[in-house]
Amino acid sequence: xxxxxxxxxxxxxFGEKVAVDHVDLTVPQGSFYGLVGxxxxxxxxxxxxxxxLLRPDSGGARIFGADVWSDPDxxxxxxxxxxxxxxxxxxxxxxxxLTYLGxxxxxxxxxxxxxxxxxxxxxxxxxxxxxxxxxxxxxxxKKIGLATALLHAPRLLVLDEPFxxxxxxxxxxxxxxxxxxxAGGGSVVLSSHVMALVEQLCDHVGVIDEGRVxxxxxxxxxxxxxxxxxxxxxxxxxxxxxxxELTWLSR
Amino acid sequence: MAVALTMAxxxxxxxxxxxxxxxxxxxxxxxxLGLILAGGTIAVAFVGDPNAGSVTGWHTxxxxxxxxxxxxxxxxFGPVFIGGGDETLRPEYFTLxxxxxxxxxxxLLTASFIGVAPAVSLVALAALVVFGVRVGSAVPVLIALxxxxxxxxxxxxxxxxxxxxxxxALRSRVGAIAAGLSNGVILAALGQGWVFFVAFQQVGGIPPxxxxxxxxxxxxxxxxxxxxxxxxxxxxxxxALAAMCLLIVLLLGAWAALLTRRxxxxxxxxxxxxPMTAASAQGAVVAKELRTWTRDxxxxxxxxxxxxxxxxxxxCMLFMGMNGLLPYTGAVFILMAGAMSANLYGTDGxxxxxxxxxxxxxxxxxxxxxxxxxxxxxxxxxxVAGAAITGGPWPLPLALTxxxxxxxxxxxxxxxxxxxxxxxxxxxxxxxxLRSSEDDGSLTGLAYAVIGLGGLTGVPAGLVASSYGWPGVxxxxxxxxxxVWGLGALAESRLGSHGPELLQTMRTGKRAQSASARxxxxxxxxxxxxxxxxxxxxxxxxxLFPQGIVAGVQKANGTTExxxxxxxxxxxxxxxxxxxxxVLLGIAMYGGALWVSYRPRPKEEAVAAAAT
Numbered sequence: 001x002x003x004x005x006x007x008x009x010x011x012x013x014f015g016e017k018v019a020v021d022h023v024d025l026t027v028p029q030g031s032f033y034g035l036v037g038x039x040x041x042x043x044x045x046x047x048x049x050x051x052x053l054l055r056p057d058s059g060g061a062r063i064f065g066a067d068v069w070s071d072p073d074x075x076x077x078x079x080x081x082x083x084x085x086x087x088x089x090x091x092x093x094x095x096x097x098l099t100y101l102g103x104x105x106x107x108x109x110x111x112x113x114x115x116x117x118x119x120x121x122x123x124x125x126x127x128x129x130x131x132x133x134x135x136x137x138x139x140x141x142k143k144i145g146l147a148t149a150l151l152h153a154p155r156l157l158v159l160d161e162p163f164x165x166x167x168x169x170x171x172x173x174x175x176x177x178x179x180x181x182x183a184g185g186g187s188v189v190l191s192s193h194v195m196a197l198v199e200q201l202c203d204h205v206g207v208i209d210e211g212r213v214x215x216x217x218x219x220x221x222x223x224x225x226x227x228x229x230x231x232x233x234x235x236x237x238x239x240x241x242x243x244x245e246l247t248w249l250s251r
Numbered sequence: 252m253a254v255a256l257t258m259a260x261x262x263x264x265x266x267x268x269x270x271x272x273x274x275x276x277x278x279x280x281x282x283x284l285g286l287i288l289a290g291g292t293i294a295v296a297f298v299g300d301p302n303a304g305s306v307t308g309w310h311t312x313x314x315x316x317x318x319x320x321x322x323x324x325x326x327x328f329g330p331v332f333i334g335g336g337d338e339t340l341r342p343e344y345f346t347l348x349x350x351x352x353x354x355x356x357x358x359l360l361t362a363s364f365i366g367v368a369p370a371v372s373l374v375a376l377a378a379l380v381v382f383g384v385r386v387g388s389a390v391p392v393l394i395a396l397x398x399x400x401x402x403x404x405x406x407x408x409x410x411x412x413x414x415x416x417x418x419x420a421l422r423s424r425v426g427a428i429a430a431g432l433s434n435g436v437i438l439a440a441l442g443q444g445w446v447f448f449v450a451f452q453q454v455g456g457i458p459p460x461x462x463x464x465x466x467x468x469x470x471x472x473x474x475x476x477x478x479x480x481x482x483x484x485x486x487x488x489x490x491a492l493a494a495m496c497l498l499i500v501l502l503l504g505a506w507a508a509l510l511t512r513r514x515x516x517x518x519x520x521x522x523x524x525x526p527m528t529a530a531s532a533q534g535a536v537v538a539k540e541l542r543t544w545t546r547d548x549x550x551x552x553x554x555x556x557x558x559x560x561x562x563x564x565x566x567c568m569l570f571m572g573m574n575g576l577l578p579y580t581g582a583v584f585i586l587m588a589g590a591m592s593a594n595l596y597g598t599d600g601x602x603x604x605x606x607x608x609x610x611x612x613x614x615x616x617x618x619x620x621x622x623x624x625x626x627x628x629x630x631x632x633x634x635v636a637g638a639a640i641t642g643g644p645w646p647l648p649l650a651l652t653x654x655x656x657x658x659x660x661x662x663x664x665x666x667x668x669x670x671x672x673x674x675x676x677x678x679x680x681x682x683x684x685l686r687s688s689e690d691d692g693s694l695t696g697l698a699y700a701v702i703g704l705g706g707l708t709g710v711p712a713g714l715v716a717s718s719y720g721w722p723g724v725x726x727x728x729x730x731x732x733x734x735v736w737g738l739g740a741l742a743e744s745r746l747g748s749h750g751p752e753l754l755q756t757m758r759t760g761k762r763a764q765s766a767s768a769r770x771x772x773x774x775x776x777x778x779x780x781x782x783x784x785x786x787x788x789x790x791x792x793x794x795l796f797p798q799g800i801v802a803g804v805q806k807a808n809g810t811t812e813x814x815x816x817x818x819x820x821x822x823x824x825x826x827x828x829x830x831x832x833x834v835l836l837g838i839a840m841y842g843g844a845l846w847v848s849y850r851p852r853p854k855e856e857a858v859a860a861a862a863t
Contacts, residue, residue, distance in 0.1 A: 053751060054754070076610060087602040099527045099529075100535045100538065101535075103530070103534065104605070105612075
């Protein structure tokens with residue numbers, strides 16, 4: 001079976017600094033894949049290259065067999081993306097953003113209206129009907145971003161830090177949506193540095209450290225007998241034990 | 252005072268850390284230009300009749316008052332035009348420190364004096380001391396010294412208060428439109444200032460009313476003090492100085508109050524929204540853009556600015572009893588609106604990712620339609636109204652309107668994808684809505700490029716219309732349509748081929764690496780070469796064109812008006828050598844800049860450069 005996402009030999013350097021160093025990852029169809037790593041490890045850069053938002057220096061990515069760079073129309077129709085911290089059409093309301101994007105994706109007007117209404121309701125954005133996106137809180141921005149990723153019913157979701165700054169109630173809602181999506185045969189890749197969350201949601205894990213894949217496989221393979229957090233700290237070689245204390249903070 | 256000194260030290264640190272060679276070059280270039288203007292102001296103090304009143308003619312005091320009024324207007328409106336003014340230290344940085352508003356304002360004010368612009372202005376204000384020496388004894392000079400310093404504080408404070416008021420005005424539609432109107436009128440007045448001088452020349456000097464008004468402006472108070480001291484009216488001199496102190500206290504209080512308003516959040520809008528009725532991908536882009544044009548207060552401001560600028564620019568000729576420019580109001584408006592929207596993709600920021608994820612959605616075409624729908628009707632209405640008022644001519648204005656509309660609608664998207672200036676994403680802009688980019692210089696350059704290139708697209712239609720009349724309109728429509736179609740297609744293909752690079756530029760604020768190996772990327776140049784390149788590119792035009800070629804032409808024509816042409820000021824045998832020297836200097840500056848950017852390098856090095 002073709003992989004939902006296949007990343008082969010991705011390499012990217014910014015000047016002297018190598019951000020992503022020959023990363024290979026395979027996301028099987030129907031899997032819930034967690035990409036973990038420290039800040040600056042190369043998660044965002046890898047995902048941006050995987051979906052065609054950043055041109056790699058070498059290597060490539062295929063979405064359900066369609067090459068992101070040579071066959072972008074097919075590849076990009078199959079994927080929904082939630083990037084971290086990028087702008088939206090700021091002067092539109094949530095419903096208008098979805099209408100605009102649905103039409104750009106080639107959906108019919110009626111289908112767009114129906115899906116937009118449902119997404120806004122499920123993500124609890126319908127109460128802010130007249131609020132422009134620029135006035136949204138960080139959590140609301142994440143939710144409207146997720147809605148844009150889901151709108152065209154993709155078969156693969158690539159989500160960069162989807163739970164950052166999202167309140168617990170909304171997080172539960174989003175988790176429910178994502179689980180349902182995977183249960184229905186969809187595939188999800190998400191990046192996070194919250195190990196507990198990845199452990200709770202994902203069945204596959206990739207650990208990125210300094211631009212390289214430190215470990216990849218099913219959750220059980222990667223974490224072994226301990227917790228994912230222990231395995232992660234061991235893999236990236238950071239000394240979690242014996243953390244220094246701030247002497248002036250304790251009385 | 253401790254707070255003020257800390258903030259000043261902080262600003263020095265920020266400036267030092269952000270100072271790369273490109274910035275250093277720009278700072279040097281800006282300082283040189285500023286010093287030329289300041290030198291011109293000091294020169295003004297040497298010319299004319301220093302004694303006020305009695306006879307008609309050019310009085311030094313009047314000229315200085317006019318010069319300082321221009322400096323003050325520059326301080327007030329400069330930030331509006333180049334994007335928000337000096338924001339090295341932002342009040343938002345200090346919200347959690349818990350400073351009282353006045354201390355915050357005082358600290359930020361102190362930090363404001365660190366920079367090139369205040370130093371240059373100080374040099375210009377030193378002309379007051381020169382004037383004091385010319386009009387008499389030690390007393391005017393003694394009065395001039397505090398007057399210089401107080402004037403500088405007034406300038407800086409006026410600038411900060413004006414920027415803060417603008418920031419607040421841009422939170423409401425009424426405010427944005429009002430600000431656009433007044434800014435447009437004043438900048439047009441500055442641009443058309445020669446009209447007033449021509450008018451004054453006819454009456455032989457600045458008329459008493461005008462010279463009185465110029466002195467009543469805060470920029471003239473220092474002059475009043477010096478003149479009063481020269482006449483021996485010390486109480487009047489002291490009163491003028493005291494008035495400046497009072498103004499400073501008031502402005503500081505006003506600024507402190509405005510700062511607290513700025514750091515508090517804006518209220519979200521809850522107005523009803525008209526539903527989106529588009530049914531196609533292109534329609535969706537048009538709908539999105541039209542909504543942005545009406546809802547984004549910065550864009551509201553830009554459009555009203557262009558409108559006010561155009562109307563005042565053409566109608567101020569009425570002061571001289573000429574109405575011949577009125578039919579071209581529409582053309583001026585279209586060019587100005589184009590210049591204002593030059594960084595079309597940059598101002599929207601990283602939202603480009605959505606375009607990249609939906610290939611084939613004719614994004615550029617949608618934006619062109621929206622631009623034409625926004626600017627076109629107003630431009631056409633201005634042209635028709637102007638031509639109707641003056642009773643013609645009709646063909647030339649209409650031909651230009653059609654050609655420029657299409658030209659600008661083609662050039663704006665094209666230039667914004669080829670020369671993208673990375674901006675600050677709209678949701679990260681903070682308390683100063685005017686500040687859409689950290690790179691003011693490039694934004695200004697882009698605006699001028701649109702005016703220049705856009706103007707060129709009007710040439711064919713203009714030539715045909717002025718020779719043959721109505722066929723020119725057909726030519727205008729044809730070239731306009733061709734520009735919209737052709738330049739739009741170029742922009743579309745560039746967006747397709749370089750989309751990820753453009754997005755990366757916007758994410759990081761840095762331009763992607765150039766592919767050519769012979770052209771060295773600016774950032775890769777050694778520091779010395781970067782400074783040479785920046786100074787050469789930005790200042791080379793001054794010796795080459797005005798001081799060299801134009802001065803030469805003037806000299807050949809035997810013009811007696813010396814203006815600021817050095818070659819016309821030097822005694823006769825030296826005039827032509829100066830012209831030749833200036834032309835050579837200009838060519839050398841451009842040549843030097845070109846040489847350091849593009850030098851023939853050995854093949855291996857070029858290949859190595861391409862590989863990295």
